[in-house]
Amino acid sequence: MVENPEVLFGGTTQLLALIEMIYASVHDPTLWPAILDRIGVAAQGRQTFMFTQTSDPALPSALISTSTDPEALTQFIDYYAAINIIAEPADAVFRDGDIRYSHWVIADDELERSEFYNDFFKPFDMHYSYGVKIPLPQQPSIYISSQRSKLEAPFADREGHVLKVLMPHIARAFDIHHRYRCLNAHINAVATALETMDHAIMGLNEEGKVVLSNRPADEIARTSDALHLVNGSLSSPDLQQDQHLQNLISGAVQTRQILGVAPGGSILLRSPSGRSPLQFTVSPCPTPFGQGRNRIVAIVMLHDPEQVPMSRAEILRSLYALTPTEARLADMLFQGKNIVEAAEALRTTQETARFHSKRILAKTSTHRQAELIRLMASLPGSRTA
Incomplete structure (x- = not known):
């Protein structure tokens, strides 16, 4: 029995x-x-x-x-x-x-x-x-x-x-x-992909706390005086801006919880030290993923205008056979430098820099610097040139 x-x-x-x-x-x-x-x-x-x-x-x-x-x-x-x-x-x-x-x-x-x-x-x-x-x-x-x-x-x-x-x-x-x-594995794949992006990305859980971030986001959280990250919570030192910021975050989070209909939004966060304002955008996550406290329901995108974009030099050399000098010049143009500034940084003449610029356009099948920048923006970056 x-x-x-x-x-x-x-x-x-x-x-x-x-x-x-x-x-x-x-x-x-x-x-x-x-x-x-x-x-x-x-x-x-x-x-x-x-x-x-x-x-x-x-x-x-x-x-x-x-x-x-x-x-x-x-x-x-x-x-x-x-x-x-x-x-x-x-x-x-x-x-x-x-x-x-x-x-x-x-x-x-x-x-x-x-x-x-x-x-x-x-x-x-x-x-x-x-x-x-x-x-x-x-x-x-x-x-x-x-x-x-x-x-x-x-x-x-x-x-x-x-x-x-x-x-x-x-x-x-x-x-x-x-x-x-x-x-x-899915979250790790997402996190790995985020590391190739210039934009700082943060994932918020149902409490509105940061549970995922890439390195650019970590750098902004560490150095910016326009946005603070304490115990997973984002805030602005400016009380008026902070109220707007919290409304945007809670609205985006509640929309994914079917507790609201706010689409998220954007705000320029002023820097007390006079640096360029930090661009902050939050949106409901189209497809929430994760479990429990780490379930991501909203995405924050940050952009610091003073932040230097990640290098595209290595991938440009691989895809378009750019020389090391051409790849460095392309990176400088992508960072917003003009030919004069780039030539000075490369310690060469403006004529030589223009010659390299024309070769870059020819090799990448682009016709203007704006097209080159658009192409480079579509490529994954790396943190070593």
Whole structure:
């Protein structure tokens, strides 16, 4: 007769603690050996294995309880997995999600005649085995199994109930872990793309706090006296401007939360030190992304007119075969310098600078400096020329 779940795990408190640990493994995969220990204790198994088939470097594809000899896992992966006499008949009899019992698919005398048993199971005092293949959405199944000695009874319904109780929680934890991985990969890709932009970009969460920013934004937050960033909150030192700024931010955030209809807006933030005003624009995020506190619902774009644009020299040399001098000159024109200023910076004559300028236009198939600037603005920048 199957016991109540609480009894199997030593009480309600122990069962809830184990379930909590399983969900905590979403962010801390190092908890799995301890989780497998508790599963092994509840199932009265001497060894417990888990195979995940994951590509996540933070989560090994094979894990064992701390009570399991690591050498058993090493030998299984290196050789005995390929001659596992139990796996194939178990796959034929049991579906994913069914509790699998080794003695249901192979007789003791057949098992004991095999190389798998005599050279692997027996030296590690393993005879009976049971486990489950847990199906996961959009991922390979994971497999958990426990083994015990021949001196003990085969695994039965009582032990099967241990895995049945935990299976939905394990599946859910792995699904959440996978979703977080995909989400983080997406956010990292966005953050990487933002680094190629001259404009400073910030992502705001549902509280209107900054949870994502690129390096130009970080630089403005660090050096600007027109905009302050404290504990994730943006503000202006000018009280009147700050009220306008907060209205723009809250309006954009509430629009994505379907609590308002404000489209966002722009404001010039004056600098107390007399520098050029900082251009600030906030808009609702067309497609919010992220989870929880890091869910981005609004985008802030900043532009400091005094900020030097990122270099396009390297990509111009790659795409249009510009010489190093031509690439440097193109960068200077992109930064707003005229030929006279560029020639002085390059320590050359104006005639030579004009000659290089004409070669740049010819190589890039542009006819005027304005076309060249428009082309360069469309290219990703880098922070090293």
